[in-house]
Amino acid sequence: MNDAPSLAGQPGLRRTALIVAAGKGLRAGGDIPKQYALHQGKPLLRHSVEAFVGWPRECAIMVVIGQGQQALAEAALEGLGNVSIVTGGAERSDSVRAGLMAIATQGGSDRVFIHDAARPHLASAVLDRLDQALDAQPGAVPVLPVVDSLARGEGGLMRDAVDRAALWRIQTPQAFHFEAIFAAHLAWPQGALATDDSQIARSAGLDVALVEGDEALKKITFAEDFAMDTPRTATMPRTGLGYDVHRLAAGEELWLGGIRIEHDRGLVGHSDADVALHAITDALLGAMALGDIGEHFPPSDPQWRGADSARFLAHAASLVRGKGAEIANIDLTIICEAPKIGPHKRAIQQRIADILQLHPDQVGVKATTTERLGFTGRGEGIAAQAVATVLAPFPSPSAQDASA
Numbered sequence: 458m459n460d461a462p463s464l465a466g467q468p469g470l471r472r473t474a475l476i477v478a479a480g481k482g483l484r485a486g487g488d489i490p491k492q493y494a495l496h497q498g499k500p501l502l503r504h505s506v507e508a509f510v511g512w513p514r515e516c517a518i519m520v521v522i523g524q525g526q527q528a529l530a531e532a533a534l535e536g537l538g539n540v541s542i543v544t545g546g547a548e549r550s551d552s553v554r555a556g557l558m559a560i561a562t563q564g565g566s567d568r569v570f571i572h573d574a575a576r577p578h579l580a581s582a583v584l585d586r587l588d589q590a591l592d593a594q595p596g597a598v599p600v601l602p603v604v605d606s607l608a609r610g611e612g613g614l615m616r617d618a619v620d621r622a623a624l625w626r627i628q629t630p631q632a633f634h635f636e637a638i639f640a641a642h643l644a645w646p647q648g649a650l651a652t653d654d655s656q657i658a659r660s661a662g663l664d665v666a667l668v669e670g671d672e673a674l675k676k677i678t679f680a681e682d683f684a685m686d687t688p689r690t691a692t693m694p695r696t697g698l699g700y701d702v703h704r705l706a707a708g709e710e711l712w713l714g715g716i717r718i719e720h721d722r723g724l725v726g727h728s729d730a731d732v733a734l735h736a737i738t739d740a741l742l743g744a745m746a747l748g749d750i751g752e753h754f755p756p757s758d759p760q761w762r763g764a765d766s767a768r769f770l771a772h773a774a775s776l777v778r779g780k781g782a783e784i785a786n787i788d789l790t791i792i793c794e795a796p797k798i799g800p801h802k803r804a805i806q807q808r809i810a811d812i813l814q815l816h817p818d819q820v821g822v823k824a825t826t827t828e829r830l831g832f833t834g835r836g837e838g839i840a841a842q843a844v845a846t847v848l849a850p851f852p853s854p855s856a857q858d859a860s861a
Protein backbone atom coordinates (compact mmCIF):
# COMPACT_ATOMS: atom_id res chain seq x y z
CA MET A 458 0.00 0.00 0.00
CA ASN A 459 1.14 3.57 -0.64
CA ASP A 460 0.80 5.32 2.66
CA ALA A 461 3.42 8.02 2.95
CA PRO A 462 1.82 11.42 2.35
CA SER A 463 3.82 13.83 0.21
CA LEU A 464 3.41 17.50 0.99
CA ALA A 465 5.42 18.50 -2.07
CA GLY A 466 2.83 17.34 -4.63
CA GLN A 467 2.81 18.71 -8.16
CA PRO A 468 1.81 22.37 -7.92
CA GLY A 469 0.72 22.93 -11.54
CA LEU A 470 -1.87 20.15 -11.56
CA ARG A 471 -5.58 20.92 -11.85
CA ARG A 472 -7.55 18.90 -9.33
CA THR A 473 -11.32 18.51 -9.16
CA ALA A 474 -13.50 16.98 -6.45
CA LEU A 475 -16.54 15.25 -7.95
CA ILE A 476 -19.02 14.66 -5.13
CA VAL A 477 -22.02 12.50 -5.97
CA ALA A 478 -25.16 13.45 -4.07
CA ALA A 479 -27.92 12.40 -6.44
CA GLY A 480 -29.12 9.31 -4.57
CA LYS A 481 -32.54 8.86 -2.95
CA GLY A 482 -31.20 7.49 0.33
CA LEU A 483 -33.92 4.84 0.45
CA ARG A 484 -32.14 2.58 2.94
CA ALA A 485 -31.67 5.50 5.35
CA GLY A 486 -35.31 6.59 5.09
CA GLY A 487 -36.24 10.03 6.40
CA ASP A 488 -38.13 12.99 4.97
CA ILE A 489 -35.31 14.13 2.69
CA PRO A 490 -32.49 12.22 0.95
CA LYS A 491 -29.80 11.42 3.53
CA GLN A 492 -27.11 13.62 1.95
CA TYR A 493 -29.15 16.70 2.96
CA ALA A 494 -29.98 15.45 6.47
CA LEU A 495 -28.09 16.92 9.41
CA HIS A 496 -25.19 14.97 10.90
CA GLN A 497 -23.24 16.55 13.76
CA GLY A 498 -24.96 19.88 13.02
CA LYS A 499 -24.43 20.04 9.25
CA PRO A 500 -25.86 18.32 6.16
CA LEU A 501 -23.80 15.28 5.12
CA LEU A 502 -23.09 16.91 1.76
CA ARG A 503 -21.62 20.00 3.43
CA HIS A 504 -19.21 17.88 5.49
CA SER A 505 -17.98 16.20 2.29
CA VAL A 506 -17.55 19.46 0.37
CA GLU A 507 -15.83 21.19 3.30
CA ALA A 508 -13.22 18.43 3.42
CA PHE A 509 -12.06 19.48 -0.04
CA VAL A 510 -12.35 23.21 0.71
CA GLY A 511 -10.07 22.69 3.73
CA TRP A 512 -7.50 20.63 1.81
CA PRO A 513 -4.46 22.85 1.31
CA ARG A 514 -4.20 21.78 -2.36
CA GLU A 515 -6.41 23.89 -4.58
CA CYS A 516 -9.33 21.87 -5.87
CA ALA A 517 -12.32 22.80 -8.03
CA ILE A 518 -15.58 21.32 -6.75
CA MET A 519 -18.40 19.73 -8.77
CA VAL A 520 -21.45 18.39 -6.95
CA VAL A 521 -23.91 16.03 -8.66
CA ILE A 522 -27.47 16.25 -7.34
CA GLY A 523 -30.77 14.53 -8.12
CA GLN A 524 -33.78 15.95 -9.97
CA GLY A 525 -35.68 18.36 -7.74
CA GLN A 526 -32.84 18.64 -5.17
CA GLN A 527 -31.63 22.13 -6.19
CA ALA A 528 -33.09 23.99 -3.20
CA LEU A 529 -31.82 21.36 -0.74
CA ALA A 530 -28.36 21.47 -2.30
CA GLU A 531 -28.19 25.26 -2.31
CA ALA A 532 -29.16 25.37 1.37
CA ALA A 533 -26.58 22.70 2.25
CA LEU A 534 -23.81 24.49 0.35
CA GLU A 535 -24.64 28.06 1.36
CA GLY A 536 -21.57 30.25 1.77
CA LEU A 537 -19.11 27.66 0.48
CA GLY A 538 -18.12 29.75 -2.53
CA ASN A 539 -17.37 28.41 -5.95
CA VAL A 540 -19.15 25.04 -6.14
CA SER A 541 -20.56 23.86 -9.51
CA ILE A 542 -23.76 21.83 -9.50
CA VAL A 543 -24.96 19.40 -12.17
CA THR A 544 -27.86 16.93 -12.29
CA GLY A 545 -27.12 13.20 -12.05
CA GLY A 546 -28.89 10.02 -13.13
CA ALA A 547 -30.71 6.91 -11.92
CA GLU A 548 -27.63 4.92 -10.83
CA ARG A 549 -24.50 6.13 -9.08
CA SER A 550 -22.42 5.44 -12.20
CA ASP A 551 -24.84 7.62 -14.25
CA SER A 552 -24.31 10.44 -11.76
CA VAL A 553 -20.53 10.10 -11.92
CA ARG A 554 -20.62 10.12 -15.71
CA ALA A 555 -22.77 13.29 -15.69
CA GLY A 556 -20.23 14.93 -13.38
CA LEU A 557 -17.26 13.89 -15.51
CA MET A 558 -18.98 15.28 -18.61
CA ALA A 559 -19.63 18.58 -16.85
CA ILE A 560 -15.97 18.79 -15.80
CA ALA A 561 -14.89 18.08 -19.40
CA THR A 562 -17.27 20.78 -20.67
CA GLN A 563 -15.81 23.28 -18.21
CA GLY A 564 -12.26 22.74 -19.52
CA GLY A 565 -11.29 19.40 -17.93
CA SER A 566 -8.93 18.61 -15.08
CA ASP A 567 -5.73 16.63 -14.56
CA ARG A 568 -6.93 14.69 -11.54
CA VAL A 569 -10.41 13.93 -10.24
CA PHE A 570 -11.41 12.73 -6.75
CA ILE A 571 -14.80 10.99 -6.98
CA HIS A 572 -16.45 10.98 -3.57
CA ASP A 573 -19.75 9.89 -1.99
CA ALA A 574 -21.56 12.79 -0.32
CA ALA A 575 -22.60 10.11 2.17
CA ARG A 576 -19.06 9.78 3.61
CA PRO A 577 -18.81 12.91 5.77
CA HIS A 578 -15.55 12.34 7.66
CA LEU A 579 -12.86 12.76 5.03
CA ALA A 580 -9.43 13.60 6.50
CA SER A 581 -6.95 15.52 4.36
CA ALA A 582 -4.36 12.80 5.11
CA VAL A 583 -6.45 10.41 2.98
CA LEU A 584 -6.51 12.96 0.16
CA ASP A 585 -2.73 13.39 0.46
CA ARG A 586 -2.21 9.62 0.17
CA LEU A 587 -4.46 9.37 -2.90
CA ASP A 588 -2.84 12.38 -4.54
CA GLN A 589 0.62 10.97 -4.00
CA ALA A 590 -0.39 7.59 -5.42
CA LEU A 591 -1.56 9.31 -8.62
CA ASP A 592 2.05 10.36 -9.24
CA ALA A 593 2.71 6.69 -10.08
CA GLN A 594 -0.65 5.17 -11.13
CA PRO A 595 -3.71 6.35 -13.09
CA GLY A 596 -6.04 5.42 -10.22
CA ALA A 597 -6.02 5.07 -6.43
CA VAL A 598 -8.61 4.04 -3.83
CA PRO A 599 -8.62 4.11 -0.02
CA VAL A 600 -9.05 0.64 1.44
CA LEU A 601 -9.40 -1.09 4.79
CA PRO A 602 -8.60 -4.69 5.64
CA VAL A 603 -11.34 -7.25 6.26
CA VAL A 604 -11.20 -8.17 9.94
CA ASP A 605 -13.99 -10.77 10.16
CA SER A 606 -13.91 -14.28 8.75
CA LEU A 607 -15.57 -14.63 5.36
CA ALA A 608 -17.62 -17.42 3.83
CA ARG A 609 -19.98 -18.11 0.99
CA GLY A 610 -23.50 -19.03 2.05
CA GLU A 611 -26.42 -20.78 0.40
CA GLY A 612 -29.90 -21.49 1.66
CA GLY A 613 -28.98 -20.32 5.14
CA LEU A 614 -26.00 -22.69 5.34
CA MET A 615 -22.34 -21.93 5.22
CA ARG A 616 -20.46 -23.20 2.19
CA ASP A 617 -16.75 -22.57 1.57
CA ALA A 618 -14.71 -20.22 3.72
CA VAL A 619 -13.16 -17.37 1.74
CA ASP A 620 -9.55 -16.32 2.26
CA ARG A 621 -9.73 -12.70 3.45
CA ALA A 622 -6.00 -11.98 3.15
CA ALA A 623 -6.24 -10.53 -0.35
CA LEU A 624 -9.60 -8.81 0.12
CA TRP A 625 -10.12 -5.13 0.86
CA ARG A 626 -13.07 -2.89 1.73
CA ILE A 627 -13.05 -0.01 -0.74
CA GLN A 628 -14.01 3.52 0.28
CA THR A 629 -14.20 6.85 -1.51
CA PRO A 630 -12.79 9.29 -2.63
CA GLN A 631 -11.52 7.31 -5.59
CA ALA A 632 -8.85 9.29 -7.39
CA PHE A 633 -7.97 9.10 -11.08
CA HIS A 634 -6.19 10.80 -13.90
CA PHE A 635 -9.18 12.63 -15.34
CA GLU A 636 -8.89 11.68 -19.02
CA ALA A 637 -8.35 7.99 -18.14
CA ILE A 638 -11.45 7.63 -15.94
CA PHE A 639 -13.55 9.78 -18.29
CA ALA A 640 -12.68 7.45 -21.21
CA ALA A 641 -13.36 4.40 -19.00
CA HIS A 642 -16.81 5.74 -18.05
CA LEU A 643 -17.67 6.53 -21.68
CA ALA A 644 -16.69 2.98 -22.65
CA TRP A 645 -18.71 1.38 -19.81
CA PRO A 646 -21.91 -0.26 -21.22
CA GLN A 647 -25.05 1.71 -20.32
CA GLY A 648 -27.12 -0.25 -17.81
CA ALA A 649 -24.26 -2.51 -16.62
CA LEU A 650 -23.92 -2.57 -12.83
CA ALA A 651 -20.83 -1.02 -11.22
CA THR A 652 -20.97 -0.21 -7.53
CA ASP A 653 -17.96 2.08 -7.79
CA ASP A 654 -15.54 3.77 -10.19
CA SER A 655 -12.57 1.53 -9.48
CA GLN A 656 -14.51 -1.32 -11.13
CA ILE A 657 -15.05 0.83 -14.21
CA ALA A 658 -11.37 1.81 -14.20
CA ARG A 659 -10.26 -1.82 -13.95
CA SER A 660 -12.58 -2.83 -16.80
CA ALA A 661 -10.72 -0.31 -18.96
CA GLY A 662 -7.40 -1.87 -17.93
CA LEU A 663 -6.30 0.93 -15.60
CA ASP A 664 -4.07 0.09 -12.64
CA VAL A 665 -5.60 1.24 -9.35
CA ALA A 666 -3.31 1.68 -6.34
CA LEU A 667 -4.53 0.69 -2.88
CA VAL A 668 -3.85 3.34 -0.23
CA GLU A 669 -4.67 3.26 3.46
CA GLY A 670 -8.30 4.23 4.12
CA ASP A 671 -9.88 5.43 7.34
CA GLU A 672 -12.53 3.84 9.58
CA ALA A 673 -13.95 7.34 10.14
CA LEU A 674 -14.68 7.55 6.41
CA LYS A 675 -17.53 5.04 6.79
CA LYS A 676 -20.49 5.57 4.47
CA ILE A 677 -23.77 6.54 6.06
CA THR A 678 -26.19 4.03 4.59
CA PHE A 679 -28.85 3.25 7.22
CA ALA A 680 -30.76 5.53 9.62
CA GLU A 681 -28.79 4.17 12.59
CA ASP A 682 -25.50 5.26 10.98
CA PHE A 683 -26.47 8.86 11.68
CA ALA A 684 -26.45 8.12 15.39
CA MET A 685 -22.97 6.67 15.36
CA ASP A 686 -20.25 8.87 16.64
CA THR A 687 -17.18 9.15 14.45
CA PRO A 688 -15.29 5.94 15.13
CA ARG A 689 -12.10 6.93 16.84
CA THR A 690 -9.51 5.65 19.18
CA ALA A 691 -9.44 6.99 22.74
CA THR A 692 -9.03 10.76 22.73
CA MET A 693 -7.44 13.24 25.06
CA PRO A 694 -7.85 17.01 25.13
CA ARG A 695 -4.70 18.92 24.20
CA THR A 696 -4.24 22.67 24.51
CA GLY A 697 -2.06 25.04 22.53
CA LEU A 698 -1.18 28.67 23.18
CA GLY A 699 -0.37 31.26 20.53
CA TYR A 700 0.86 34.85 20.87
CA ASP A 701 1.82 37.38 18.22
CA VAL A 702 2.61 41.07 17.86
CA HIS A 703 2.87 43.32 14.79
CA ARG A 704 3.76 46.98 14.50
CA LEU A 705 1.22 49.56 13.29
CA ALA A 706 2.26 51.94 10.51
CA ALA A 707 0.64 54.41 8.15
CA GLY A 708 0.03 53.31 4.56
CA GLU A 709 -0.74 49.67 5.45
CA GLU A 710 -4.05 47.81 5.30
CA LEU A 711 -5.33 46.52 8.63
CA TRP A 712 -6.24 42.80 8.58
CA LEU A 713 -7.47 41.34 11.87
CA GLY A 714 -9.12 37.96 12.39
CA GLY A 715 -9.38 37.42 8.65
CA ILE A 716 -11.31 40.60 7.88
CA ARG A 717 -10.19 44.00 6.63
CA ILE A 718 -10.90 46.84 9.06
CA GLU A 719 -10.90 50.52 8.08
CA HIS A 720 -8.29 52.30 10.20
CA ASP A 721 -5.76 55.10 9.76
CA ARG A 722 -2.90 52.61 10.05
CA GLY A 723 -2.31 48.93 9.37
CA LEU A 724 -0.07 46.14 10.64
CA VAL A 725 3.37 45.64 9.12
CA GLY A 726 4.69 42.16 8.31
CA HIS A 727 5.92 39.80 5.64
CA SER A 728 2.40 38.39 5.10
CA ASP A 729 -0.79 40.41 5.64
CA ALA A 730 0.41 40.61 9.30
CA ASP A 731 -2.91 39.41 10.74
CA VAL A 732 -1.80 38.96 14.38
CA ALA A 733 -5.07 37.29 15.35
CA LEU A 734 -4.88 34.55 12.72
CA HIS A 735 -1.16 34.09 13.45
CA ALA A 736 -1.85 33.58 17.16
CA ILE A 737 -4.55 30.99 16.41
CA THR A 738 -2.29 29.23 13.88
CA ASP A 739 0.41 28.92 16.54
CA ALA A 740 -2.12 27.74 19.13
CA LEU A 741 -3.29 24.95 16.82
CA LEU A 742 0.24 23.91 15.88
CA GLY A 743 1.23 24.02 19.55
CA ALA A 744 -1.69 21.84 20.60
CA MET A 745 -0.34 19.02 18.45
CA ALA A 746 3.38 19.78 18.97
CA LEU A 747 3.75 20.60 15.29
CA GLY A 748 6.20 23.48 15.62
CA ASP A 749 5.32 27.11 14.98
CA ILE A 750 4.11 29.29 12.14
CA GLY A 751 7.63 30.46 11.26
CA GLU A 752 8.75 26.88 10.63
CA HIS A 753 5.86 26.18 8.27
CA PHE A 754 5.81 29.59 6.54
CA PRO A 755 9.29 31.14 6.92
CA PRO A 756 9.31 34.96 6.62
CA SER A 757 12.42 34.50 4.45
CA ASP A 758 10.31 32.71 1.80
CA PRO A 759 9.17 35.21 -0.88
CA GLN A 760 6.05 33.17 -1.69
CA TRP A 761 4.48 34.32 1.62
CA ARG A 762 5.02 38.05 0.89
CA GLY A 763 1.63 39.72 1.38
CA ALA A 764 0.00 36.28 1.82
CA ASP A 765 -3.55 35.94 3.17
CA SER A 766 -3.02 34.52 6.67
CA ALA A 767 -6.20 32.46 6.24
CA ARG A 768 -4.00 30.08 4.23
CA PHE A 769 -1.67 29.59 7.22
CA LEU A 770 -4.60 28.94 9.52
CA ALA A 771 -6.33 26.52 7.14
CA HIS A 772 -3.06 24.63 6.73
CA ALA A 773 -2.56 24.36 10.50
CA ALA A 774 -6.13 23.02 10.84
CA SER A 775 -5.50 20.47 8.14
CA LEU A 776 -2.28 19.32 9.85
CA VAL A 777 -4.20 18.93 13.13
CA ARG A 778 -6.98 16.96 11.43
CA GLY A 779 -4.43 14.93 9.50
CA LYS A 780 -3.24 13.66 12.90
CA GLY A 781 -6.76 12.39 13.59
CA ALA A 782 -7.59 15.26 15.96
CA GLU A 783 -10.71 17.42 16.07
CA ILE A 784 -10.70 21.11 16.98
CA ALA A 785 -12.90 21.59 20.02
CA ASN A 786 -12.71 25.37 20.43
CA ILE A 787 -10.64 28.49 19.95
CA ASP A 788 -10.45 31.44 22.34
CA LEU A 789 -8.91 34.60 20.93
CA THR A 790 -8.05 37.89 22.66
CA ILE A 791 -7.01 40.93 20.62
CA ILE A 792 -5.08 43.54 22.57
CA CYS A 793 -5.12 47.09 21.23
CA GLU A 794 -6.16 50.64 22.07
CA ALA A 795 -7.65 51.25 18.61
CA PRO A 796 -9.49 50.41 16.47
CA LYS A 797 -12.45 49.36 18.57
CA ILE A 798 -12.91 45.61 18.03
CA GLY A 799 -16.47 45.35 19.40
CA PRO A 800 -18.25 46.28 16.14
CA HIS A 801 -16.18 43.66 14.24
CA LYS A 802 -16.35 40.76 16.71
CA ARG A 803 -19.17 38.88 14.99
CA ALA A 804 -17.57 39.16 11.54
CA ILE A 805 -14.23 37.97 12.94
CA GLN A 806 -15.90 35.08 14.75
CA GLN A 807 -17.73 33.98 11.58
CA ARG A 808 -14.62 34.32 9.39
CA ILE A 809 -12.47 32.24 11.74
CA ALA A 810 -15.25 29.62 11.98
CA ASP A 811 -15.40 29.48 8.17
CA ILE A 812 -11.64 29.08 7.79
CA LEU A 813 -11.54 26.34 10.42
CA GLN A 814 -14.83 24.71 9.35
CA LEU A 815 -16.23 25.13 12.86
CA HIS A 816 -19.54 26.37 14.21
CA PRO A 817 -19.21 30.03 15.32
CA ASP A 818 -20.05 28.87 18.87
CA GLN A 819 -16.67 27.12 18.89
CA VAL A 820 -14.83 30.41 18.35
CA GLY A 821 -14.56 32.95 21.16
CA VAL A 822 -13.43 36.46 20.21
CA LYS A 823 -12.54 38.96 22.92
CA ALA A 824 -10.71 42.26 22.99
CA THR A 825 -9.04 44.39 25.62
CA THR A 826 -6.93 47.50 25.95
CA THR A 827 -3.90 47.84 28.24
CA GLU A 828 -5.17 51.06 29.81
CA ARG A 829 -2.83 53.13 27.60
CA LEU A 830 0.18 51.29 29.07
CA GLY A 831 2.95 49.70 27.05
CA PHE A 832 3.34 49.47 23.26
CA THR A 833 -0.28 48.50 22.69
CA GLY A 834 -1.41 51.31 24.96
CA ARG A 835 0.66 53.83 23.01
CA GLY A 836 -0.87 52.50 19.76
CA GLU A 837 2.50 51.33 18.41
CA GLY A 838 1.28 47.83 17.66
CA ILE A 839 -1.42 45.20 18.15
CA ALA A 840 -0.99 41.93 20.06
CA ALA A 841 -3.15 38.82 20.03
CA GLN A 842 -3.20 35.69 22.07
CA ALA A 843 -5.16 32.52 21.45
CA VAL A 844 -5.83 29.21 23.09
CA ALA A 845 -6.86 26.17 21.04
CA THR A 846 -8.23 22.96 22.47
CA VAL A 847 -8.22 19.85 20.32
CA LEU A 848 -9.38 16.28 20.94
CA ALA A 849 -6.60 14.03 19.77
CA PRO A 850 -5.86 10.31 19.72
CA PHE A 851 -3.52 9.18 22.48
CA PRO A 852 0.03 8.93 21.12
CA SER A 853 0.84 5.36 20.11
CA PRO A 854 3.54 3.57 22.16
CA SER A 855 5.94 3.85 19.21
CA ALA A 856 5.43 7.64 19.02
CA GLN A 857 6.06 7.85 22.77
CA ASP A 858 9.28 5.86 22.36
CA ALA A 859 10.44 8.09 19.51
CA SER A 860 9.96 11.26 21.53
CA ALA A 861 11.53 9.83 24.70
Ligand SMILES: Nc1ccn([C@@H]2O[C@H](COP(=O)(O)OP(=O)(O)OP(=O)(O)O)[C@@H](O)[C@H]2O)c(=O)n1
Binds near residue numbers: 477481547550676
Ligand atom coordinates in the same frame (compact mmCIF):
# COMPACT_ATOMS: atom_id res chain seq x y z
N1 LIG B 1 -28.24 7.65 -8.70
C1 LIG B 1 -27.37 7.92 -7.72
C2 LIG B 1 -27.24 7.05 -6.61
C3 LIG B 1 -26.33 7.37 -5.61
N2 LIG B 1 -25.63 8.52 -5.69
C4 LIG B 1 -24.72 8.92 -4.60
O1 LIG B 1 -23.76 7.90 -4.41
C5 LIG B 1 -23.36 7.87 -3.05
C6 LIG B 1 -23.35 6.44 -2.51
O2 LIG B 1 -24.62 5.85 -2.74
P1 LIG B 1 -25.60 5.26 -1.65
O3 LIG B 1 -25.04 5.31 -0.31
O4 LIG B 1 -26.05 3.95 -2.16
O5 LIG B 1 -26.80 6.32 -1.70
P2 LIG B 1 -28.27 6.15 -2.19
O6 LIG B 1 -28.33 5.58 -3.57
O7 LIG B 1 -28.90 7.47 -2.00
O8 LIG B 1 -28.85 5.11 -1.12
P3 LIG B 1 -29.98 4.03 -1.29
O9 LIG B 1 -29.41 2.96 -2.16
O10 LIG B 1 -30.26 3.59 0.09
O11 LIG B 1 -31.17 4.72 -1.92
C7 LIG B 1 -24.31 8.79 -2.27
O12 LIG B 1 -23.63 9.97 -1.93
C8 LIG B 1 -25.43 9.02 -3.26
O13 LIG B 1 -26.06 10.30 -3.12
C9 LIG B 1 -25.76 9.36 -6.79
O14 LIG B 1 -25.12 10.40 -6.85
N3 LIG B 1 -26.64 9.03 -7.78
Ligand SMILES: C[C@](O)(CO)[C@H](O)COP(=O)(O)O
Binds near residue numbers: 549573628654676
Ligand atom coordinates in the same frame (compact mmCIF):
# COMPACT_ATOMS: atom_id res chain seq x y z
C1 LIG C 1 -18.89 3.73 -3.98
C2 LIG C 1 -18.91 2.94 -2.70
O1 LIG C 1 -19.15 3.80 -1.63
C3 LIG C 1 -17.52 2.33 -2.50
O2 LIG C 1 -17.50 1.57 -1.35
C4 LIG C 1 -19.97 1.86 -2.69
O3 LIG C 1 -19.69 0.90 -3.67
C5 LIG C 1 -21.36 2.43 -2.85
O4 LIG C 1 -22.29 1.36 -2.78
P1 LIG C 1 -23.85 1.62 -2.66
O5 LIG C 1 -24.51 0.32 -2.80
O6 LIG C 1 -24.18 2.59 -3.76
O7 LIG C 1 -24.07 2.19 -1.29
